[in-house]
Amino acid sequence: EAAPAREGEAAPAREGEAAPAREGEAAARRTPGGAEAEPRAPSPAGPGVAPAGASAASEARSAGEGPRTGVAPPATAEAGSLPLALLRFDSEYDGDLWAAAHLVDGRSGRGWCSSPEAKAPHRFVFGLRRPARVVAVSFDDACPEARGFEGIAARDFALYGSTAGPDGPFELLLEGRLGAGRNGQRFPLPRPARVRALELRLRSNHGHPELTELMEFRVHGEELQDTAGAALRLEGLRASRSKNGPATDAPFRPGERVWINARPVGLAASGEGTTHLEVDLQLVDAAGRPLLRRERVVNHAARPPRPPRRPYVAxxxxxxxxxxxxxxxxxxxxxxxxxxxxxAGQVEFSVAE
Known part of the structure; x- marks a missing residue:
């Protein structure tokens, strides 16, 4: 005879009988002829987030007290869920019905369950197809809780990101708590993060002594052009007497206009091909004391111009x-x-009497 099952485990089948499936499992059933029937198809996951519009450009002016700013609203473009590849995980209940791969299969009817021997935190490392700007994550946590499996749903989690890749290093991006029995739980990041890989850690569940489950994990944001090795810089920063004009060393006089021109190089493009540049301005005297400070005198989100034209700031x-x-x-x-x-960049100019 088989040994009795521990509390929370299904008892093993007697010889000649099929083991009963846990509630929520799409278990194959043996037919009278001995063949196996197909598992019941799980329900699809929820939709992603449609992209929103982007902001327009603004230009700044000063009249004695400093530039007058016309700040456009920042871009709020937000794509749907990003494609994820599960690269590593600590444990899974089995390699089929409760496999870790179900976390990112786009279907909330099947999910992941930990191994009875595994202890929290349960770790998963995901790779992104391309570098991405991540703005939020969402979870499906409506786990089946048959008798003996109460409190099995994941609860506390932490999300880490890496700009280098799946081998890290990873930095903490977000911590949160999941409500049991609910799908589509969305958690915005405190600020968008540019990452190549993510690590999810499930720290606890809702009370089950051995097992933890999660049905689906999604990442929301937009893919970026791969700009590995590139760095944002301001080229040709100069004081001029005309818009996008040449540099001048001649002193300016009260009542004149001082143009500050530069060319931003290394702007990354979103998956939709747009760039988004913000510029803050500060005027200081010869001793470095601030006389004027304006934030976001430029707030420009748009598609970059076609070569040979290049973006510039004036x-x-x-x-x-x-x-x-x-x-x-x-x-x-x-x-x-x-x-x-x-x-950052700085340009000097002089004012004559």
């Missing part, structure tokens, strides 16, 4: 009458909101 300051003579500097901080990178 800002101007109108010096009021009576502006004190001396040496000044304009500091720019540029941010690539697609790849979440930044670059």
């Amino acid at each position: 800002l101007y300051l109108d010096l009021p009458s009576g502006f004190p003579p001396g040496r000044y500097a304009v500091r720019l901080l540029a941010r690539d909101r697609v790849a979440e990178r930044s670059a």
Whole structure:
């Protein structure tokens, strides 16, 4: 005779009998003729998030007190769930009905269950097809809880990301808690993250002493152009007397307009081919004391121009009458909101009496 099952486990089948399936499993049933019937098809997972629109450009002006900013709303483009490849995991209940691969098969009717011997945290490493800007994750946690399997649904989790790849290093992106019995639980990241790989850690469940389950895991965001090795930089940063004009060393005078021109290089493009640039401006005196600070004087999301045309930044300051003579500097901080990178630059100019 077979030994009695532990609490929470299904008893093994007696010789000549098929083992009963756990509730929620699509177990094959033996027919009278000895053949196996096909498992019942699971229900499909929910839809992703459709992309939204992007913002337009803005230009800044100064009249004595500093640039007047016309800040456009930031881009909110958000694609649906990204394709994931399960690369590594700690355990699974079996390699078929409760396999780890079911976490990313797009179907919430089948899921993953831990091995009875495995202890939390349960780790999964996922690879992305291309570098991606991740904005949120979502979970299906409506796990079947037949008698003896109460509290089996995953609860506390942590999400880590790596810009290098599946071997890390990984940095913490998000922590959260899942409600049992609910699908489509969505968790926005505190800020978008550019990653190549993700590690999900399930830290606890809702009370089952041995097993943990999760039905589906999704990552939301947009794929990026692979810009490995590239870095955002501001080229040709200069003070000029005209828009996109040449650099000048001649001093400016009160009442004149000072153009600050630069060319951003290394902007990453989203999966839809758009770039998103933000620029902050600061004016300081010869001692480095700030006289003026404006955030997002540029907030531009659009498709880049076709070669040989290249994107550029052109800002101007109108010096009021009576502006004190001396040496000044304009500091720019540029941010690539697609790849979440930044670059800084400074240009000096002088004002004569």
